[in-house]
Amino acid sequence: MAAATPGQLRIAVIGAGTISQSVHLPSIRRAGLELVCVCDLSPTRAAEVAAAHGVRSSSDPAEVFAATDVDAVLIATPGSHARLALAAIRAGKHVLVEKPVALTVREIDELERAAAEHGMTVQVGYMKMYDPLTAAAAAEIAALNDTRLVRITVSHPADEPQVAHLRMTPPPRDADPAEIAAAEAYEADRAVEALGAEAGPELLRYYAGVLNGSVIHEFSLLRGLGLALPESWTATVFPRLDGPEPACLLAEAAVGDARYVLSWNWLPEYPEYEEELAVLASNGRIAFHLARPYLLEARSSLRVQSHAGSQRKDTLVSDTDETGFLRQLDAFRRSVQDGEPVLSTLAGAKEDVRQVQSLAAAIAASLGVSLTVETAR
Numbered sequence: 001m002a003a004a005t006p007g008q009l010r011i012a013v014i015g016a017g018t019i020s021q022s023v024h025l026p027s028i029r030r031a032g033l034e035l036v037c038v039c040d041l042s043p044t045r046a047a048e049v050a051a052a053h054g055v056r057s058s059s060d061p062a063e064v065f066a067a068t069d070v071d072a073v074l075i076a077t078p079g080s081h082a083r084l085a086l087a088a089i090r091a092g093k094h095v096l097v098e099k100p101v102a103l104t105v106r107e108i109d110e111l112e113r114a115a116a117e118h119g120m121t122v123q124v125g126y127m128k129m130y131d132p133l134t135a136a137a138a139a140e141i142a143a144l145n146d147t148r149l150v151r152i153t154v155s156h157p158a159d160e161p162q163v164a165h166l167r168m169t170p171p172p173r174d175a176d177p178a179e180i181a182a183a184e185a186y187e188a189d190r191a192v193e194a195l196g197a198e199a200g201p202e203l204l205r206y207y208a209g210v211l212n213g214s215v216i217h218e219f220s221l222l223r224g225l226g227l228a229l230p231e232s233w234t235a236t237v238f239p240r241l242d243g244p245e246p247a248c249l250l251a252e253a254a255v256g257d258a259r260y261v262l263s264w265n266w267l268p269e270y271p272e273y274e275e276e277l278a279v280l281a282s283n284g285r286i287a288f289h290l291a292r293p294y295l296l297e298a299r300s301s302l303r304v305q306s307h308a309g310s311q312r313k314d315t316l317v318s319d320t321d322e323t324g325f326l327r328q329l330d331a332f333r334r335s336v337q338d339g340e341p342v343l344s345t346l347a348g349a350k351e352d353v354r355q356v357q358s359l360a361a362a363i364a365a366s367l368g369v370s371l372t373v374e375t376a377r
Contacts, residue, residue, distance in 0.1 A: 010071045011096075016049040042173075043059040072121075075098060081098060096328070105353050121342065123342050134324075152278075157268060195373055
């Protein structure tokens with residue numbers, strides 16, 4: 001293994017799946033951190049990925065949390081990350097945790113208390129908040145007058161076309177089935193805690209999967225752009241919630257005189273992931289196209305159209321040197337080592353969970369089911 005550079009933050013990656021292999025691991029050294037270990041429930045995958053980066057492997061997160069040469073962990077396992085994040089904090093590790101942090105506000109409250117008690121930095125993996133163009137987009141939005149519409153449109157293909165370029169071998173089947181079953185059972189229980197058993201199995205799976213696994217990103221993006229989050233939503237899913245594929249989502253809300261429209265579309269044969277946030281106001285509009293995941297070279301673009309007297313400004317910004325993934329790692333390092341404030345906080349993640357629970361209640365209402373979600377009890 002390569003010798004450590006004095007002063008480098010030593011980090012282990014927990015979860016060696018697609019997001020870690022495609023962007024996290026290649027970005028760690030570029031952000032000035034030292035990778036020391038790769039951990040995955042599959043010993044074979046952990047060993048293969050770790051060997052490719054010249055570090056040791058593990059299949060036991062507890063072993064990583066106990067290691068004296070690990071200062072911080074990046075948690076990128078499937079599903080909810082609350083249990084692993086809490087264990088890492090209690091073991092004295094700083095944590096960069098992928099979304100969803102947790103499925104309940106209660107769990108995030110517990111993480112906040114633990115981080116304060118142990119003096120650990122916790123940053124949520126909302127890379128869209130760290131995109132190089134997010135601050136520019138926020139400034140342009142702040143300059144708009146009388147916002148009429150905020151529209152988010154997501155085109156979500158199946159995983160295969162998004163990750164084909166990685167040429168990854170199928171994951172080995174040597175993970176401990178008991179560990180996988182325990183994680184799945186914990187997540188199922190937390191979904192019930194969030195929505196109540198009356199939500200039914202289909203909506204509970206949609207809440208844990210689509211809403212917390214993908215749609216939750218949009219609320220962190222709204223916050224990063226300085227846009228207020230709605231108090232409540234109306235929403236429908238189509239063609240059906242209990243179908244063989246994830247249902248599409250159409251949601252609407254009002255914030256003052258502005259209307260928000262959120263459209264999440266499952267398009268399995270679509271060639272690539274696309275996401276656009278558009279803001280229409282009386283004196284202009286912006287279109288923010290977010291970079292596609294799983295591509296190190298992908299960049300976002302921002303188109304601004306406005307009027308200043310008789311001048312019309314029409315700009316396209318697309319060339320930047322860094323990605324949101326790289327910038328969030330660098331920000332994490334600076335928060336831990338230099339004490340800089342964390343941008344993507346646990347407090348913000350709680351607001352996002354509240355939004356997701358509001359969406360779930362709105363979907364249930366459209367299906368004739370009344371829910372009393374966790375945040376309304």
